[in-house]
Every structure is written in structure tokens, then in C-alpha cells.
Amino acid sequence: MGVPTLEEVARVAGVSRASASRVVNGSPSVGIQVRQSVERAVVELGYVPNRAARSLVTRRNDSVGVVIAEPTGRIFSDPFFVEVLRGISGGLASREMQLVLVMSQSPEEERRAERYLTRGHVDGVILFSLHGDDPLPEHLHSQGIPVVVGGEPPRGARVSYVDNDNHGGAFAAVTHLIDQGRIRIATILGPQDMPAGVTRRRAYRDALRAAGLPLDESLEKGGEFTREGGQRAMDVLLQRHSDIDAVFAASDLMAAGALSSLHAAGRRVPEDVAIVGFDDSIIALSTQPSLSSVHQSMELMGRELANSLLQTIDARDRAVRRVVLETQLVVRESSGGPPTGQN
Amino acid sequence: MGVPTLEEVARVAGVSRASASRVVNGSPSVGIQVRQSVERAVVELGYVPNRAARSLVTRRNDSVGVVIAEPTGRIFSDPFFVEVLRGISGGLASREMQLVLVMSQSPEEERRAERYLTRGHVDGVILFSLHGDDPLPEHLHSQGIPVVVGGEPPRGARVSYVDNDNHGGAFAAVTHLIDQGRIRIATILGPQDMPAGVTRRRAYRDALRAAGLPLDESLEKGGEFTREGGQRAMDVLLQRHSDIDAVFAASDLMAAGALSSLHAAGRRVPEDVAIVGFDDSIIALSTQPSLSSVHQSMELMGRELANSLLQTIDARDRAVRRVVLETQLVVRESSGGPPTGQN
DNA sequence: CTGAAAGCGCTTACAG
DNA sequence: CTGAAAGCGCTTACAG
Numbered sequence: 001m002g003v004p005t006l007e008e009v010a011r012v013a014g015v016s017r018a019s020a021s022r023v024v025n026g027s028p029s030v031g032i033q034v035r036q037s038v039e040r041a042v043v044e045l046g047y048v049p050n051r052a053a054r055s056l057v058t059r060r061n062d063s064v065g066v067v068i069a070e071p072t073g074r075i076f077s078d079p080f081f082v083e084v085l086r087g088i089s090g091g092l093a094s095r096e097m098q099l100v101l102v103m104s105q106s107p108e109e110e111r112r113a114e115r116y117l118t119r120g121h122v123d124g125v126i127l128f129s130l131h132g133d134d135p136l137p138e139h140l141h142s143q144g145i146p147v148v149v150g151g152e153p154p155r156g157a158r159v160s161y162v163d164n165d166n167h168g169g170a171f172a173a174v175t176h177l178i179d180q181g182r183i184r185i186a187t188i189l190g191p192q193d194m195p196a197g198v199t200r201r202r203a204y205r206d207a208l209r210a211a212g213l214p215l216d217e218s219l220e221k222g223g224e225f226t227r228e229g230g231q232r233a234m235d236v237l238l239q240r241h242s243d244i245d246a247v248f249a250a251s252d253l254m255a256a257g258a259l260s261s262l263h264a265a266g267r268r269v270p271e272d273v274a275i276v277g278f279d280d281s282i283i284a285l286s287t288q289p290s291l292s293s294v295h296q297s298m299e300l301m302g303r304e305l306a307n308s309l310l311q312t313i314d315a316r317d318r319a320v321r322r323v324v325l326e327t328q329l330v331v332r333e334s335s336g337g338p339p340t341g342q343n
Numbered sequence: 344m345g346v347p348t349l350e351e352v353a354r355v356a357g358v359s360r361a362s363a364s365r366v367v368n369g370s371p372s373v374g375i376q377v378r379q380s381v382e383r384a385v386v387e388l389g390y391v392p393n394r395a396a397r398s399l400v401t402r403r404n405d406s407v408g409v410v411i412a413e414p415t416g417r418i419f420s421d422p423f424f425v426e427v428l429r430g431i432s433g434g435l436a437s438r439e440m441q442l443v444l445v446m447s448q449s450p451e452e453e454r455r456a457e458r459y460l461t462r463g464h465v466d467g468v469i470l471f472s473l474h475g476d477d478p479l480p481e482h483l484h485s486q487g488i489p490v491v492v493g494g495e496p497p498r499g500a501r502v503s504y505v506d507n508d509n510h511g512g513a514f515a516a517v518t519h520l521i522d523q524g525r526i527r528i529a530t531i532l533g534p535q536d537m538p539a540g541v542t543r544r545r546a547y548r549d550a551l552r553a554a555g556l557p558l559d560e561s562l563e564k565g566g567e568f569t570r571e572g573g574q575r576a577m578d579v580l581l582q583r584h585s586d587i588d589a590v591f592a593a594s595d596l597m598a599a600g601a602l603s604s605l606h607a608a609g610r611r612v613p614e615d616v617a618i619v620g621f622d623d624s625i626i627a628l629s630t631q632p633s634l635s636s637v638h639q640s641m642e643l644m645g646r647e648l649a650n651s652l653l654q655t656i657d658a659r660d661r662a663v664r665r666v667v668l669e670t671q672l673v674v675r676e677s678s679g680g681p682p683t684g685q686n
Numbered sequence: 687c688t689g690a691a692a693g694c695g696c697t698t699a700c701a702g
Numbered sequence: 703c704t705g706a707a708a709g710c711g712c713t714t715a716c717a718g
Binding site for chain 1: 346391393394395396398399404406409411424425428429432433436439441442443444445446448452455458459462463464570596599602603606625626628629630631
């Protein structure tokens with residue numbers, strides 16, 4: 001007994017193994033009679049195709065690799081990961097494709113991962129949370145492996161990607177502060193070796209410019225993408241300019257740090273200084289006061305990543321697909337929104 | 344050309360396919376001569392075994408399924424997930440086992456996931472973040488599939504598991520508050536349909552009892568495992584007892600909510616009320632003041648989950664393995680620790 | 687539309 | 703210790 005095979009399905013249905021296979025794979029050229037009896041047999045026996053056997057002949061795997069390149073310790077962005085994974089999982093589910101998760105924590109493991117991915121174990125690869133100029137996406141792509149990247153890919157990598165509208169979101173955030181009558185608006189920059197960091201800075205400047213406000217580099221201060229980084233940056237900014245009345249921080253975590261700094265300096269938020277973060281992560285609701293922030297849907301990004309990859313795999317083309325997802329400003333207490341738990 | 348096969352390796356090495364296979368699989372009964380020439384050929388050709396072909400005959404998959412049963416929306420515990428995944432990934436890496444992630448977001452998807460897992464697509468399953476009395480672990484186990492659960496499994500499921508020492512951690516937290524001279528110690532309970540919630544409550548009581556402090560049920564108040572839940576619970580507790588001088592919250596997120604409530608009520612933390620959370624998540628460092636909390640290593644849990652599962656798979660036994668991981672109290676500002684960023 | 691047959695790349699008794 | 707051979711469960715030209 002054990003697990004039923006196609007052979008048994010065919011026998012029960014009274015047809016050849018080839019016909020049974022055609023029905024199972026939805027081939028159109030199958031007689032209605034044959035189809036029905038095979039379908040009945042499948043149900044009766046509880047038949048499920050053996051992936052390995054199928055894979056051996058089709059040379060497909062019905063699986064995609066998902067690479068999280070984040071080294072340990074950069075937990076700050078963790079809350080995103082699961083959301084993205086959820087989205088990918090959802091996007092893959094309808095196709096019965098499985099999600100093979102690859103996390104490399106050491107250069108050694110990274111090499112192993114790359115070997116694994118290039119040896120035809122997966123039909124395509126989704127990469128996200130890339131640091132700096134990671135050569136992996138271009139590398140995979142040049143080997144003919146369908147690849148799509150979450151976020152803007154490293155320079156020089158001619159691969160498909162799905163990104164959030166960082167510019168639009170940051171622009172809206174700064175414009176919101178301006179609309180509140182703020183005129184000395186500082187910014188806490190994200191890492192300038194990450195595309196998102198660079199883009200959010202550009203949007204900050206563009207928004208000031210659009211409003212006719214003067215640019216002043218001393219109102220910009222970067223730091224690590226951490227709470228402490230945000231706190232220190234805010235300390236410095238306050239020291240430079242005691243008249244700052246608003247801050248746009250490139251991440252919620254940095255904004256939370258800035259909040260501490262402002263608190264320590266005796267500034268009231270939002271009365272003295274208004275502040276807006278970016279991510280709209282769980283942190284935005286944990287701070288006191290609650291944090292205005294730019295919302296981005298990481299689950300949607302995951303779903304789009306899956307869709308893009310599936311399209312590339314199906315099309316077998318080498319076209320570069322780009323998708324930019326809308327972001328949205330959520331106003332909370334820290335920039336004058338109403339108190340308490342609005343979602 | 345294309346990908347080299349065992350056949351080619353054998354030809355280059357001048358041996359039979361069977362011998363080549365034995366070398367690749369590390370069989371001991373192979374002559375040194377044969378071994379060396381095969382190894383050379385493997386390197387020369389860059390040979391990597393075809394998983395599908397191997398799987399077809401061995402009836403193993405070299406993959407384990409990881410199920411995250413968490414429905415969308417319960418993001419609060421997200422930061423854990425990636426850490427656990429990282430641990431699992433690390434634990435699996437040495438064995439070249441792949442991690443197939445299964446996230447089901449609807450009952451429909453859950454059925455599909457279960458079908459997938461029971462059809463021999465994976466060699467074993469790791470489950471975590473189970474809610475209530477999920478029948479899945481027992482179900483899989485009864486079908487002979489190696490299973491290990493992260494956290495205490497649902498009642499009635501006789502399966503292996505890895506858990507954090509919830510009792511020890513909570514006991515230490517409450518004892519710490521007592522040591523600080525606090526005598527009216529309230530607790531914000533976690534969901535009582537989750538083992539962790541029940542155990543932490545029991546530990547709270549045990550600690551009070553051990554110190555000779557009276558038990559008082561009106562000092563216990565539960566709520567959802569959210570920030571708002573914590574806030575509301577604290578509101579109620581303060582209303583019941585204006586003389587509360589300490590709080591043990593069953594999660595950091597609830598503690599953050601309690602902090603807001605205390606703030607709104609004009610209580611100073613830790614001067615008037617000391618507070619300790621549980622999880623030592625990123626939230627503990629985002630609050631103002633920083634939050635004392637019980638640390639648990641979710642990455643370690645992941646690693647142990649992988650190890651346990653691998654053992655079960657190898658042993659082919661049905662033994663129930665239990666591992667309890669140490670937790671550790673981290674004292675920060677909210678209970679009298681020194682200010683600012685100690686890790 | 688349907689079936690007989692070849693073959694995907696590997697492992698593993700079975701002999702020797 | 704080594705090799706010839708069978709067989710894992712499936713798909714897919716190829717004929718008809």
C-alpha cells in the first residue's frame with residue numbers, strides 16, 4: 001500500500017498512465033470520459049503527485065528560493081521580514097510553489113547558499129534586505145536564474161525589483177510638517193549606502209525646495225539605523241540648532257531615539273518639535289507620544305515579489321520588471337494628530 | 344553539456360556509477376584509490392547531486408517544513424519569528440537540509456498545508472506560535488511524521504518540544520521587584536489560553552508566596568497580548584489599587600501599554616511604580632524609560648528545534664524530547680536600573 | 687484523443 | 703571493495 005502512485009490511479013480509472021498524467025496536469029487534449037474517471041480515481045485514492053519524480057523529468061522544482069541577506073544583529077528591520085514572507089507565501093500558494101528559505105549568516109554559509117541556488121534546486125530567487133553592493137542578484141541573473149529583488153537593487157544589477165515609493169512617502173511626510181507651519185525642519189538620515197536612505201534624503205530636500213524653504217546641510221544628520229543612532233543624531237541637531245521645530249526621521253526606530261533625546265532636552269512633542277518617522281512599524285504605536293509615520297505594506301511587497309518572479313519564470317524572458325508600491329503618511333500624536341490608538 | 348551527472352563523474356574517474364555514488368555519499372566501504380579519483384572528478388566537474396533523483400529513490404527529501412501558524416494581524420510577536428527562523432536555518436545548514444516555510448493564512452490554506460506536509464514532501468516538521476489547542480502537531484505525529492514544537496505544545500499532543508523557561512524567568516522578575524522593596528506587586532496577565540500565559544501567572548504567584556507576600560487576585564488583570572490590552576489592564580489595576588508600587592507584565596508590548604497608562608495617571612516609573620516586562624524584544628529599548636525584561640533567546644530556540652528534529656529523524660524513534668532553555672532577567676531603567684543603552 | 691515506451695539521475699540490494 | 707542491473711514515479715515525444 002502506502003502512498004498511491006499514478007500507476008494505481010491509471011489502473012483504477014482503467015486508462016493508461018500517460019492519460020492519467022495528462023489529466024493530473026490539466027492537459028486540454030483529453031477526452032471527457034477519461035478525464036472524469038481519472039478525477040474520480042484521484043479522489044478515491046487520495047493521490048498526490050510525487051514531486052521528486054515529476055521534478056526529475058520536467059527539470060522544474062516548483063519551488064522558489066527566498067534569500068534574506070541580513071546578517072544577525074540588524075534586528076531593527078525584523079518586523080518587516082515576516083510580513084514580506086507572508087506576502088510571498090500568499091503569492092506562491094495559488095501555484096503550489098514552495099518557499100525555500102535561505103538565510104546565510106556567515107560568508108561560508110553565503111557561498112553554500114549561492115552554490116545551492118545556482119545548481120537548479122529552485123526555479124527562481126527572491127532577494128531582499130540586501131546590503132550595499134551585494135553582487136548576488138547580478139550574479140544569479142547572469143547565470144540565467146530568474147531573480148527579483150525587494151527594494152531598489154544595487155547599482156549595476158540589471159534585475160527586476162519591487163520597491164516602496166520611498167520618495168513619495170518621505171516627500172509627503174516633510175510636506176505635512178511644512179503644512180503644520182513648521183519652518184526649521186531637520187532630518188535624521190538613514191545609512192547613505194542603502195538606496196532607501198539616499199532616496200529619503202533626496203525627498204526631504206525636494207519637499208523643502210518645493211515649499212520655498214532654504215536648504216541647510218547642518219539640519220541633516222545621519223547615524224546608524226538604530227534607536228541609539230537616532231538619539232545621538234538628535235542630540236547633535238539640537239546642539240547645532242536650538243530652534244528646530246520639526247524632524248523627519250528615516251525610520252521609526254531612529255524617530256524613537258530622537259524622541260528620547262527631545263525628552264531629555266525638555267522639548268515637548270509635538271508642541272515644541274513635531275516628528276515623523278518612516279516604516280509605520282509596531283514601534284510607532286509603542287512610543288509616547290505615538291509616532292506619525294510613513295506606512296508601507298510589506299506584505300503587499302511580498303505578494304508583488306512573488307507575482308513578478310512567477311511571471312518571469314513563466315515568460316522565460318529576461319525582461320526587467322519594476323513595480324513601485326504606494327506609501328502613505330499616517331498622522332499620529334507626534335505631529336499633531338489626535339491622541340491614542342488610531343490604527 | 345549542462346549540469347554534470349554522476350555518470351560523467353564516474354566516467355572521468357574511471358569507475359562505475361555505483362562507486363561514484365558511494366563516494367559522494369560517504370560510504371565507508373570504498374577503496375582509497377577509487378575515493379580519490381572520484382573526489383577529483385567531482386571537483387573538476389563541479390558536480391552536485393540532483394536532489395530530485397536522489398529523493399526519488401531514497402524516499403527522503405532532505406528538507407523540513409517549518410509552519411508558522413500565526414494568523415495575520417498578530418504582528419506583536421513578529422520580531423521573534425525571524426530570530427527563530429535564523430536559528431532553525433543555522434541548525435539545518437550543517438546537514439544541507441533545506442527549510443521549507445509554510446505559512447497558512449486561511450483555513451483553506453491550512454488544509455492545503457496539512458495535505459502538503461502529510462504527503463511525504465518533507466522529512467519532518469517544526470511548528471511554532473501555535474494557538475490554543477491546534478490539533479496539527481498531534482495530527483502529524485500520529486501519521487508518523489517527525490514533529491517538534493516551539494513552546495509548550497497544546498494539551499494532549501504527545502510531541503517533542505523546545506520551550507523557554509517561562510516559570511524561571513517570570514519568577515526571577517517578580518523576585519527582583521520584591522528585592523527592590525516593592526510590596527504591592529500587580530501583574531498584567533497574558534492570554535490564559537496560551538501555555539506561556541498560564542505559566543507566567545503561576546510563577547508570579549509562586550514568587551509572591553515564596554517571599555511570604557499575600558496573594559490577591561484583584562492584583563491580576565489580563566488582556567489581549569497588545570499594547571492597548573496592557574494599557575487598559577493597567578488602568579483597571581490602578582483604579583482597583585492606587586497603592587500599586589510594581590507591575591510584572593507578561594510581555595514587553597503589554598508593559599509598554601502599562602507605561603502609557605502610568606504616565607497618564609501621573610505615576611513616575613520607576614520611582615512610584617517599577618515595571619518589568621517579558622521577551623526582551625526590541626520594544627524594551629524603545630520605551631521611555633527603558634524597560635526591564637526577561638530575556639529569551641529565540642535564535643537558540645530555533646537551533647534547538649532543528650537539532651531535536653534532526654535527532655528524531657535520524658533515530659526514527661517516536662521518543663518525546665523536551666528541551667527547556669534558560670531565560671534571564673535584564674534590569675533597565677523601569678525597575679531601577681541605570682539609565683540608557685545597556686544592551 | 688490515447689497508449690507503449692523511453693528516459694530523467696540517482697541508490698542499492700545482489701553477486702562476485 | 704566493486705560493478706551490472708533494477709527500479710524509484712513521473713512526463714512526453716512518437717505513433718496511431
